[in-house]
Amino acid sequence: MVVRLPIAFGTGMAHVDWMCEDPVDGAVCVVYLFGFRSHDMPLTQLIYASQPFGFDPAMLAGILLDARRYNARDDITGALIVRGDMYLQLLEGPKPKVEATYDRIIQDDRHVNPVRLMHREVQERMFPKWSMLDDPAQSWVWSIAEVRGGALERFSAGQEALKFFQRLAASRCDTAG
Numbered sequence: 001m002v003v004r005l006p007i008a009f010g011t012g013m014a015h016v017d018w019m020c021e022d023p024v025d026g027a028v029c030v031v032y033l034f035g036f037r038s039h040d041m042p043l044t045q046l047i048y049a050s051q052p053f054g055f056d057p058a059m060l061a062g063i064l065l066d067a068r069r070y071n072a073r074d075d076i077t078g079a080l081i082v083r084g085d086m087y088l089q090l091l092e093g094p095k096p097k098v099e100a101t102y103d104r105i106i107q108d109d110r111h112v113n114p115v116r117l118m119h120r121e122v123q124e125r126m127f128p129k130w131s132m133l134d135d136p137a138q139s140w141v142w143s144i145a146e147v148r149g150g151a152l153e154r155f156s157a158g159q160e161a162l163k164f165f166q167r168l169a170a171s172r173c174d175t176a177g
Contacts, residue, residue: 043125044095046102047118047161049152050087050111059110067132076101077127079168085144087111090165092125118158126169 052059060082071077076093089105091098106114141164142151151157 042095043092043122044098045090045092045118045120045122045126046098046116047088047090047158047165048102048105048114048116049089049157049161050105050114051085052082052087053110053112055084063110064132070101070104071131074101077125077130078132079127079130079165080132081141081164081168083141083144086142086147088141088161088164090126090161092122092127095121115152115157117152117161126165 064080067080071091071093074093074097076091076097078089078091078093081088091101102116105111142160151160154160
């Protein structure tokens with residue numbers, strides 16, 4: 001049986017999963033702490049684009065597995081829009097954790113030519129229920145020709161990318177992963 005309990009401590013909030021089994025030789029209980037979030041810490045949103053190196057479904061599965069594990073641990077949520085020629089990702093959470101995650105991504109050899117498109121403080125998350133939403137690129141994302149033609153270098157690229165993620169969040173508002 002698993003019991004989820006919200007707990008508050010210090011200036012933060014988390015939840016605990018309490019799992020107990022009752023084997024013949026005695027009780028075994030395991031406690032997992034998830035989702036610590038300091039209420040005093042401002043939220044940061046960062047959007048970047050990069051090019052995949054050797055993109056294939058297995059690589060994407062590895063990236064998503066890593067992202068979901070680290071992001072849940074670090075109180076980061078967001079979304080990844082994927083296409084064979086481009087990753088477009090929004091990360092949101094406590095500033096030090098978002099910055100550390102982005103630093104880890106730019107060192108990851110699965111990403112080539114990362115470009116920071118936007119970095120800002122926000123009051124609330126766009127993807128509060130998603131440790132990392134995976135979404136195949138929709139027709140409203142820049143075309144391959146637009147990316148090759150310099151769409152990521154345009155002054156307005158950050159605002160354009162933000163609009164992509166706002167559409168994605170609106171289309172997924174009642175689901176979580």
